[in-house]
Amino acid sequence: MTNRRNIVVLTGAGISAESGLATFRGPDGLWEGHRVEDVCTPEALARDPVLVHRFYDARRAALAHVTPNPAHAALARLDAAWPGGLLIVTQNVDDLHERAGARRMLHMHGELLSALCTACGRRRRWDGPMGGQPPCPACDTAALRPDIVFFGEMPYGMARIEQALATADLFVSIGTSGAVYPAAGFVRTARMHGAATLEINLEPSQGSALFDETRVGPAGVLVPKWVEAVLA
Numbered sequence: 001m002t003n004r005r006n007i008v009v010l011t012g013a014g015i016s017a018e019s020g021l022a023t024f025r026g027p028d029g030l031w032e033g034h035r036v037e038d039v040c041t042p043e044a045l046a047r048d049p050v051l052v053h054r055f056y057d058a059r060r061a062a063l064a065h066v067t068p069n070p071a072h073a074a075l076a077r078l079d080a081a082w083p084g085g086l087l088i089v090t091q092n093v094d095d096l097h098e099r100a101g102a103r104r105m106l107h108m109h110g111e112l113l114s115a116l117c118t119a120c121g122r123r124r125r126w127d128g129p130m131g132g133q134p135p136c137p138a139c140d141t142a143a144l145r146p147d148i149v150f151f152g153e154m155p156y157g158m159a160r161i162e163q164a165l166a167t168a169d170l171f172v173s174i175g176t177s178g179a180v181y182p183a184a185g186f187v188r189t190a191r192m193h194g195a196a197t198l199e200i201n202l203e204p205s206q207g208s209a210l211f212d213e214t215r216v217g218p219a220g221v222l223v224p225k226w227v228e229a230v231l232a
Contacts, residue, residue, distance in 0.1 A: 005229075006085035006163075008168040008195075009075060010186055013219035014175020014202055015219045016092050019066045041151045044165065053131035055105045056146040059093075059126065066099035071174065074227040076101035081231050087164040089157075091183055093148055107181065108155040114147035123147055155182060168195040172226070175219050178205030187211060200226065 013021075039055045040045050068076075075088055079102045086104045090097055093112045097105055110116075115126035117136040124137060126144070132140040149155050165171065171190035178184050187210045189199050199211040200222045208214050215222050 005081065005173065006051060006164070006168050006188075007078075007087075007170045008164045008190065009078075009086070009088045010171070010173045010176060010183060011075070011088065011090045011092060011097070012174070012176030012183070013092060014177075015069075015223075016066075016094050016096055018069045018071065018220045019096055019174070021062070021092075021094055021096075025146055036151065040148070042153065045145060045150070050131065052146075053129070056112065056148065057129040057131050060120070060129075061110060063094055066094075066096070068096045069220045071223035072096050072100035072102070074224040078227045078230065079104050084169075085164070085167065087161070089164075089183075089186075091180065106157045106162065108149070108157055109209060110146070110148040110156060112146065112148070115144045116147040117141065117143050118145055119143035126152070134182055158182070162189065165189045166193050167193070168193065170198065171195045172198045172206070173199065174200045174223060175202050176201065176205060178207035198226070 034055060039052050043053045065095050075097065079086060079088065087106060088102055088104055089106045089108055091109050093107065095108055095111065095113055112122055112129050113125055115130060117139060119141040120136060120139040122136065122138040130144050130146065130204060134144060135142050136144055146190060149187040165186055168190050171187060173187060176183065184207055187207055190197055191210065197211045199208055200219060201216060202218065203216060204214050
């Protein structure tokens with residue numbers, strides 16, 4: 001897999017878990033002690049905005065206490081050195097890829113450090129709390145929400161992702177469960193277009209059978225080794 005030109009990398013919660021960020025769902029089906037339906041749906045925001053803002057304000061503040069790990073650093077190295085096409089698609093809403101230096105990035109589920117105004121539709125970087133209903137800097141309306149793709153909403157950048165998968169020679173999935181769509185279907189799309197497929201995960205995902213190869217172990221160990229081989 002070292003002679004490929006166009007690469008698409010998908011990263012999930014597992015890659016950031018090694019930096020100390022909680023995965024999306026724990027073994028008990030909860031996310032940081034909350035049912036996902038209570039903090040990650042449009043209905044939840046309408047029903048209890050105080051709870052939803054408090055939840056994401058805490059997640060945003062937690063970013064100050066974590067740093068990129070060797071897997072993030074390795075992908076940033078790949079980004080800087082790979083001469084062919086590369087798109088790193090992440091399901092994560094943290095900024096660890098960017099802090100490590102990655103630039104060819106797409107956050108399909110949004111970003112914690114971004115605010116979306118439901119009144120004017122503008123997006124802007126936001127690193128403070130949103131719970132006090134601060135006004136939108138663009139339209140002065142108190143209508144800001146986390147720029148996070150809630151359940152039931154369309155992920156960002158799907159056309160760009162589909163185009164990248166259609167021309168990919170190699171698709172690599174890192175730290176994902178293979179359970180959340182549409183990302184869980186990317187391996188099928190890549191295979192349909194002739195790409196080789198590799199999974200790197202702590203344990204085989206729900207879609208492991210669809211990959212040409214699965215490497216089991218910590219992303220912080222396996223991703224640097226894979227990048228080293230690709231760039232050799």
